[in-house]
Amino acid sequence: MATSRRVSRVSELIKREVSQMLLSGIKDDRVGTGMVSVTDVDVSGDLQHAKVFVSIYGSDEAREETMAGLKSATGYVRSELGQRVRLRRTPEVIFVEDRSIERGTRVLSLINQLSQDRKPDDAAAEIDQDADDWEQDLVGAEDEDED
Incomplete structure (x- = not known):
């Protein structure tokens, strides 16, 4: 071998x-x-x-x-x-x-299509929601540490 x-x-x-x-x-x-x-x-x-x-x-x-x-x-x-x-x-x-190159090109075009279909306001709202969730988790963790 x-x-x-x-x-x-x-x-x-x-x-x-x-x-x-x-x-x-x-x-x-x-x-x-x-x-x-x-x-x-x-x-x-x-x-x-x-x-x-x-x-x-x-x-x-x-x-x-x-x-x-x-x-x-x-x-x-x-x-x-x-x-x-x-x-x-x-x-x-x-x-x-x-056919991997062909599949890769198709995936990239689908990603580009999805990103164009998605509205910028939706993305900003999702980011804001994620930030709020993270902040609440952080505050909740601090309250548990004080107990």
Whole structure:
């Protein structure tokens, strides 16, 4: 079993090499239909398996085509990794679509929408109420200390 430091170094190396392959190495036209970027690589502790998380920008059809192209290019990616990265065994490569950026953008837009929908007077009233509650709690605690 490899150390966690070695696993993270191999993970970063695979991430860099696969990113370069996406730019110039993979000739499949389906991979070019959507903008693809490698967001993360998760390498198993024994360095036998590597999950490559990719973020694909585009329509749902473009995402599906791009994922199909990446899955068909898995053998090429693994053989290229074997030549570029000197390991005893080249890890099995699995491409996984990462939608975390999309979810994060959606959450931020919902937060912005909520903050715009909320009236400034409501927020000020809530702050005043919280301050009053805190002050009452503080005064109540002082009265208990005097007893």
